Amino acid sequence: MLERLNRWLDVRLGHRRWWGAWRARTLPASPSWWLTSGSLVFWLLVIEVATGLLLMASYSPSLATAWPSVSYIERTAAGSFLRGVHYYTAQALIVALLVHLIRVVACGIFRAPRELIWVTGLLSLPLVLTWAMTGNPLSGSQQGLAQVAVEAQIVGSTPGVGPTLSRLLLGGEDVGHLTLVRLYFLHVAVVPLAAAALLALHISQVLRHGLAPRENNQQPSAPVPYWPYQSVRNMTVLALVVGIIALLAWRYGAPLGAPADPDLPHHPRPEWYFRALFELRRHFTGEQELIATLLIPTAVLLIFLTFPLWDGLFGRRTASLLRTSTLLAGLAGWGWLTGMSYHRDLYDGEYQASRKQDRIWAERARALAARGVPPTGPAELLRNDPQTQGPLLFARHCATCHPWLDKHGQGLAASEASAPNLYGFGSRQWIEGLLDPERIASDHYFGRTAFAEGEMVSAVQELAAGLEGDELSARRKQLRLAAEALAAEARPPEAPPEARRAAAGRVLIAGELGCTGCHRFHSEGELGTAPDLTGYGSRSWLVAFISDPRHDRFYGERNDRMPAFAPGPDDARNLLSQRELALLADWLISQQAAPSDTPRPTPAAAPQLTSR
Amino acid sequence: MQQMQRRGFLQWLTGLLGAAVCSVVGLPGVKYLLESLGRGRRTARVVQRVARLADLTPGRPLLVAVTARKQDAWTEYAQHVVGRVWLVKSGGDGGVQAFTAVCPHLGCTIQAGADGKTFVCPCHRAAFDAQGRRLPSSATGQENHAPRDMDALACRVVQDEQTGEAWVEVTLEQFVPGLRHKVARG
Amino acid sequence: MSNSPASQPHTPTPAAATARRSFFRRLLALAVGGLITLVPGAAGLLAFLDPLFRRGGRARQVPVAPLAAIPDDGVPRQFPVVADRQDAWNSFPAQPIGAVFLRRTPGSEEVLALNATCPHAGCMVAYQPAAESFRCPCHTSRFKADGTRILPCVSPRDLDRLECEVRDGVVWVSYQDFYTGKAQKIARQ
Numbered sequence: 004m005l006e007r008l009n010r011w012l013d014v015r016l017g018h019r020r021w022w023g024a025w026r027a028r029t030l031p032a033s034p035s036w037w038l039t040s041g042s043l044v045f046w047l048l049v050i051e052v053a054t055g056l057l058l059m060a061s062y063s064p065s066l067a068t069a070w071p072s073v074s075y076i077e078r079t080a081a082g083s084f085l086r087g088v089h090y091y092t093a094q095a096l097i098v099a100l101l102v103h104l105i106r107v108v109a110c111g112i113f114r115a116p117r118e119l120i121w122v123t124g125l126l127s128l129p130l131v132l133t134w135a136m137t138g139n140p141l142s143g144s145q146q147g148l149a150q151v152a153v154e155a156q157i158v159g160s161t162p163g164v165g166p167t168l169s170r171l172l173l174g175g176e177d178v179g180h181l182t183l184v185r186l187y188f189l190h191v192a193v194v195p196l197a198a199a200a201l202l203a204l205h206i207s208q209v210l211r212h213g214l215a216p217r218e219n220n221q222q223p224s225a226p227v228p229y230w231p232y233q234s235v236r237n238m239t240v241l242a243l244v245v246g247i248i249a250l251l252a253w254r255y256g257a258p259l260g261a262p263a264d265p266d267l268p269h270h271p272r273p274e275w276y277f278r279a280l281f282e283l284r285r286h287f288t289g290e291q292e293l294i295a296t297l298l299i300p301t302a303v304l305l306i307f308l309t310f311p312l313w314d315g316l317f318g319r320r321t322a323s324l325l326r327t328s329t330l331l332a333g334l335a336g337w338g339w340l341t342g343m344s345y346h347r348d349l350y351d352g353e354y355q356a357s358r359k360q361d362r363i364w365a366e367r368a369r370a371l372a373a374r375g376v377p378p379t380g381p382a383e384l385l386r387n388d389p390q391t392q393g394p395l396l397f398a399r400h401c402a403t404c405h406p407w408l409d410k411h412g413q414g415l416a417a418s419e420a421s422a423p424n425l426y427g428f429g430s431r432q433w434i435e436g437l438l439d440p441e442r443i444a445s446d447h448y449f450g451r452t453a454f455a456e457g458e459m460v461s462a463v464q465e466l467a468a469g470l471e472g473d474e475l476s477a478r479r480k481q482l483r484l485a486a487e488a489l490a491a492e493a494r495p496p497e498a499p500p501e502a503r504r505a506a507a508g509r510v511l512i513a514g515e516l517g518c519t520g521c522h523r524f525h526s527e528g529e530l531g532t533a534p535d536l537t538g539y540g541s542r543s544w545l546v547a548f549i550s551d552p553r554h555d556r557f558y559g560e561r562n563d564r565m566p567a568f569a570p571g572p573d574d575a576r577n578l579l580s581q582r583e584l585a586l587l588a589d590w591l592i593s594q595q596a597a598p599s600d601t602p603r604p605t606p607a608a609a610p611q612l613t614s615r
Numbered sequence: 616m617q618q619m620q621r622r623g624f625l626q627w628l629t630g631l632l633g634a635a636v637c638s639v640v641g642l643p644g645v646k647y648l649l650e651s652l653g654r655g656r657r658t659a660r661v662v663q664r665v666a667r668l669a670d671l672t673p674g675r676p677l678l679v680a681v682t683a684r685k686q687d688a689w690t691e692y693a694q695h696v697v698g699r700v701w702l703v704k705s706g707g708d709g710g711v712q713a714f715t716a717v718c719p720h721l722g723c724t725i726q727a728g729a730d731g732k733t734f735v736c737p738c739h740r741a742a743f744d745a746q747g748r749r750l751p752s753s754a755t756g757q758e759n760h761a762p763r764d765m766d767a768l769a770c771r772v773v774q775d776e777q778t779g780e781a782w783v784e785v786t787l788e789q790f791v792p793g794l795r796h797k798v799a800r801g
Numbered sequence: 802m803s804n805s806p807a808s809q810p811h812t813p814t815p816a817a818a819t820a821r822r823s824f825f826r827r828l829l830a831l832a833v834g835g836l837i838t839l840v841p842g843a844a845g846l847l848a849f850l851d852p853l854f855r856r857g858g859r860a861r862q863v864p865v866a867p868l869a870a871i872p873d874d875g876v877p878r879q880f881p882v883v884a885d886r887q888d889a890w891n892s893f894p895a896q897p898i899g900a901v902f903l904r905r906t907p908g909s910e911e912v913l914a915l916n917a918t919c920p921h922a923g924c925m926v927a928y929q930p931a932a933e934s935f936r937c938p939c940h941t942s943r944f945k946a947d948g949t950r951i952l953p954c955v956s957p958r959d960l961d962r963l964e965c966e967v968r969d970g971v972v973w974v975s976y977q978d979f980y981t982g983k984a985q986k987i988a989r990q
Contacts, residue, residue: 375691
C-alpha cells in the first residue's frame with residue numbers, strides 16, 4: 004500500500020531519483036567525524052528557521068510591544084524553551100561555522116574548481132553575524148537596544164553615506180518603533196533570503212564538485228557511500244549539539260533583561276562574538292575609529308577571500324603554510340581581544356555591580372509584566388515601580404545626608420552622613436531605637452544632626468535617668484509600647500496582641516511619657532513645637548514631611564538642613580515632582596513591613612554616590 | 616551479510632537520532648502553539664453600575680458602555696469597553712430592563728431605530744420592539760434574520776451608600792449568536 | 802522565434818526586417834518591463850527611505866530642574882531631560898529623552914550643562930564624586946567635572962556643553978544630541 008503510494012508519487016515528483024542521487028554520493032576517503040561540520044551548520048540553520056517561525060507566532064515588533072510580547076512568550080514553559088533553543092542555536096551556529104571554515108582551510112577545499120565553495124562559505128560568516136546582530140535587539144531589552152544604538156553609530160560614522168545609512172537602519176533619528184520593525188524585517192526576511200541564496204549556491208557547488216579528495220589519497224580503492232556511514236556520524240554530532248542546546252535552553256533559557264529605558268543606568272556590552280571589536284575600539288579614537296569598526300574587519304575578510312589565489316602567488320607549499328598561519332593568527336588575535344575585554348570587566352567592580360542590578364531590574368520587570376503591561380509600553384513598568392525608583396530617588400536626593408544601611412552595612416551609604424539612617428523608617432524596630440535613651444543620640448539617629456543635644460534627645464534620656472533595675476525595665480517596656488503605638492499609625496496592626504499593645508502605647512504617649520507636651524498626637528498636644536505624630540510614618544505623613552519639613556506641622560523654624568522638596572504645587576519648581584514623591588514615599592513605607600528581609604539595592608543603583 | 620546488517624543498523628540509528636532532534640523542537644513547538652488556547656479567556660461576567668436611574672427617560676432607550684480591566688495577551692487595559700448595554704425604562708412601574716447590544720443574529724451592535732424607541736441591527740436590518748422582542752417580518756416589510764429576541768441581562772436598581780442616589784446595576788454576559796435559544800458563552 | 806527567416810519567405814529583405822522588428826520588440830519589452838518594475842520598485846524604495854525625509858533634531862528648550870537643586874559646590878548632578886516624544890505612529894507625553902549634568906562652581910550663578918552622552922560611543926557617563934570625574938561605563942573614558950577629557954582618553958572630544966539659562970529660578974537647557982566618534986561637535990539632525 005505504502006509502496007504503491009510511493010510509486011504514484013514518484014511518477015509525479017521523481018523523488019526517488021533525487022533521493023537516489025543523494026544516497027549514491029560517495030566519500031573521498033573513509034567516513035570521518037571531521038566531515039560532520041557542514042551538515043551540522045545546515046541542520047542548525049534549519050532549527051533556527053523552525054524555532055524562529057514558531058516565535059513569529061507570538062512576537063510583535065515595536066518599542067511598545069517587543070519586550071512585552073517576549074516576556075509573554077517567556078511565561079510559558081514551551082515558549083521559554085523554544086526561545087532558549089533559538090538563542091543557543093544561534094551561538095552554536097557561529098561556532099559550527101568557524102569550525103567548518105577551519106576544516107575547509109585544513110582540507111584545501113578552495114582550489115580550482117572549488118573557489119565558489121570557499122567564497123560562499125566565507126561570506127556566510129558575516130551574514131550569520133548580521134543575522135544574530137539583527138535578532139538580539141528584537142527583545143526590546145535595555146541591553147539589546149543599547150547595542151543597536153552603538154551599531155547605528157558605527158554605521159553612521161562611515162564617511163559620506165554613514166548618516167543616511169544609520170537613519171535608514173534606525174528608521175529615524177534615534178531608536179524607536181521603526182528601529183525594531185526594520186530589524187525584524189531584516190532578521191526574518193532579508194537576511195534569511197540572502198542566506199538561502201548563499202546556501203543553495205554553496206550546496207549545489209559541493210554536490211557538483213564533490214568533497215575534495217585528500218592530497219595523498221587520490222583515488223580510494225572502493226568508494227565508501229555517504230549514506231549511512233557518514234550520515235550516522237553527522238546525526239550523532241547534531242544530536243549531541245542539540246542535546247547540549249536543549250539542556251541549556253531548559254535549564255537557563257534565553258536571557259531577557261529589563262525593558263529599554265534611557266532613564267535607568269546601564270553598562271552596554273556586545274555579545275561575545277563582538278567582544279573583540281568592542282575591545283579594538285578602545286585603541287582607536289576619533290577619526291581613527293573607522294580602522295577598528297570598518298577597515299580591520301573588511302581587511303580580514305578580504306585576505307581570507309583571496310586564499311584560492313595564494314597557490315599561484317607563493318607556490319603550493321608556502322601558500323599552505325601561510326594560510327594556516329594567517330588563520331591561526333586571526334583566531335589568536337580574535338581570542339586575545341575577546342579575553343582582554345572579559346578580563347577587564349571581571350575586575351571592574353562598577354560593571355559587576357551594574358550587571359547584578361540589571362538582573363534585579365530584569366526580574367522585577369518580568370514579575371510586573373505578568374500582571375499586564377500598560378498600552379504605552381514596558382518602560383512604564385519600572386518607571387512607575389516604587390521598588391525600582393525608590394532607591395534611585397533616595398540615592399539622588401536623600402543619600403547625601405541620610406544613609407540607608409541595614410545592620411550588615413549593606414544598602415545605600417550617604418556621601419556626607421549627617422542625618423538619621425532611614426533603613427526601616429517608621430517600623431516598630433526603628434522607632435524603638437529612636438525611643439531608646441542609649442541610642443537616640445547615636446549616629447544612627449540624631450547624633451550628627453542639630454538635634455543631637457536638642458529637647459527630644461534630652462527628653463528621652465531623662466525618661467530613663469536615675470532609674471535602675473525593675474523601674475528601668477518598666478520604663479523600657481513603656482517606651483516599647485509607645486513605639487508599637489507609633490508604628491501602628493502607619494500600619495494598623497491586624498492581630499489582637501499588637502493592637503492591644505498599641506492601644507496601651509497610645510495612652511502612654513498622651514500621658515505618662517509626656518510626648519504630647521511638645522508633639523501633637525491626634526486630639527492631644529499642639530502643633531508648632533515638634534513634628535506631628537498623628538499618622539506618623541504613613542504615606543500621607545511622609546509625603547507632607549518630605550514636601551516641606553519647615554511646615555508648622557513638622558519642624559517649623561527649627562528644621563536642621565533638610566530641604567523642602569516640594570513646597571509648591573508647580574512640579575517644575577520643585578526638587579521632587581508629585582509623582583517622584585509618591586514613588587519615594589511608597590518605597591519607604593514598603594520597607595516598614597519587614598525591614599530585615601527586603602531585597603537590598605546594590606550600590607550600582609547610585610553609581611554617582613556610592614563608589615567604594 | 617554482516618556488512619548489510621551493519622548498514623541497516625546505521626540507517627536505523629541515523630533515523631532515530633534525526634527523530635530525536637526533530638522532537639526537541641517539534642514537541643514544544645506544538646505545545647507552544649496550543650498554549651494560546653488556554654489563555655486570554657473572555658471576561659465571563661461583569662457586574663457594574665452603568666447609569667443613574669434619574670438619567671433614564673421612559674420610552675427612550677439609553678446605550679451605555681460596560682468597562683472592565685482587560686488583558687490582551689501581554690497588554691493590560693485598565694478601563695476597556697467590554698460590552699454595551701441598552702437600558703429601557705418602562706413608563707408604568709418605572710422598572711428598568713437591560714439588553715446586551717450584541718445582535719443575536721451575527722453579533723453586530725444593535726442601534727436605536729428611526730423612532731428612537733425600537734431597535735434595529737445595522738448589519739442585516741434585524742428589528743426589535745421597545746421591549747427587545749423580535750418584530751415579525753410583516754411589521755417591517757423585511758425578513759427578520761434575528762433567531763431570537765434581544766438578550767436580556769440581569770439588572771437591578773441599587774442605592775449608592777454615600778450619595779443615596781439610585782443606580783442601575785447590570786450583569787454583563789456574552790451569549791452565543793445565531794442560536795434559537797439564549798446560551799451563555801463560556 | 803522571430804529569428805527564423807524561413808517563416809517569412811516573401812519579405813523582400815527578410816533578415817534586415819526581422820532584425821529590426823526584433824530590435825523594436827526587445828526595446829518595447831524592455832521599456833514596458835522596465836516601467837512595470839520601476840514604478841512599484843521606486844514606490845517601495847521611497848517608502849523605505851521615508852525616515853530620511855523626516856527631519857527633526859533641532860535643539861529643544863526644556864526646563865530641567867529648579868536652580869535650588871544645583872548647590873554651588875562644583876559637583877555635577879544628573880537630571881533627566883523630559884519632553885514629549887514622537888515615535889513613528891505614537892506620541893508619548895513627558896518621556897525621558899536624554900540626560901544632562903548640571904554644575905555650579907562655588908560662588909557662581911552660572912550653570913554649566915553637559916550632555917550625559919559620551920562623545921565616544923554614545924554610552925551614558927556617570928559622575929564619581931570620589932574621583933571628582935566622569936567615567937564612561939563602555940570604554941572607561943574619563944572627564945573632569947567641567948567636562949574636559951582626562952588624557953589619555955579614547956573619547957575624541959570633551960563632553961558636549963549645552964546652552965542653558967536660568968529663567969525665573971528654573972534651569973532651561975537647549976537639549977541636543979551630537980554625532981559621536983567625531984573630533985568636532987556636529988549636531989545630529
